[in-house]
Amino acid sequence: MQAHELLLDGTRNARAFGTPAWLVRSANLDRLSPAGAEALRAAGVSVVVDLREPIERAAAAAPPVHGLPVVHVPLYRLPDGPPRAGSLEGIAELLLDERMPELASAVAAVADAAGGALVHCAVGKDRTGLVVALTLLVAGASRAQVVADYARSGAAVGEERAAEVMRELAALGLDAAAHAAAMRLHLASPAAAMEHTVDRIEAAGGAERLLLDAGLGAERLALLRAKANAWARA
Template sequence: MTTPTIDIELSAPVNLRDLGGIPIEGGILREGLALRADDLSVITDEDAQALVDGGLAAVIDLRTNDEAALTGRGPLAGYRVAYHHLPLMESISAGMPDGDAPVIEHVGMGEMYARMVESAAPQLASALGIIALAPGATAFHCAAGRDRTGVLAAVLLLALGATDDDIVTDYARTSPNMPAILERTKPTIGALMARLGFDLDAMAAVTISEEPMDIAMHTMLARLRERHGDVLAPLRAAGLGEGTISRLRERALA
């Protein structure tokens, strides 16, 4: 069954940033290779034009099928920008905690990220290949630009030789943006959750642990090393080759 569309409220992204400037093997990641973002399907026409003028060549959409069906590609569909839909979860309910008025714990989030790397390794490997071969900048996004986007950013930075500390620092930069992110995503995520049968009043009672959110990324990296030795092992098993990693590193330092 197709998810019904809604009246879409366009707005500027509030968690968009270029990964340029992060130390990687051999130097500093240049600007204009990879951008991470919150939902790019509901940006304004002006923001779409600015991204294209800045060199955007490809978009990787990490949202679920239901999310993508709700809003489509948005204004960027009107430009010559390649679009790749690589959902990292089957349903957004996979990221919802259980229980009455639960607290979202960052350790639990990190464990979910680790499972995501394992279960969505083919999509993540494909995403790295797209970034390696795109003729310009690639932007990747989910809804908030934190969880699924943070997982792809982490494996990209690992492939480029960044340290854990720098990966965690980038991930944690989203923390101050969370109030604006929640406000921006409320119209679309709220409508989708209602149509999927979730109790929005119960969801409103969910609280987030006051511990630093960087715990989640530290946990993901630790769990994957405990289970695989190499964080990128699931992606390598899914087809990520040294040729793609070499191409990424060449482009990142050019």
């Protein structure tokens, strides 16, 4: 189960599973062009799942041009927006330990989509990566496939955001170790980080158990598997 790159003018880090797509991941769509919106619809996307906090969405200059229904599922539920420092592993643990209902809601939106669902956060790396990982695991993807997909994101976001991230972190007064961890948090997607996350998921009983306990429902798990299987047979 491997995604192919999807060219969407006005965003980055976009990959699609299937043609037509049952699942797409990307960075935010705030600057999506009309051509990008047309490509999104042509890929089969029928709903957008936005994982950002309200403060992040409010910073957008204008509503997205794609015209598709949007399901808002803020994962962090923090008034000041996403954490600016910390480790990739620690933040994934926080979400798995304390935000499983929100993660299950995001996965449910993918299952409920009439066509494909596009999942995004700000840059399409970590929040998106966790929702996509849970979705892929219950849909039948292997651990190696999930890890490999996550590891593709760093190259798509790193260089473009490096200067911006360094400016943001300069104001925090972090020591060298914390600064290095924060740079990794914002810019990298190492396979080791997703390996750690999948270890946590497996230690908790697996993606299916976590999502069922968070209220997803067996019927939605079946829908996800049916979507992935239909793509595999196409």
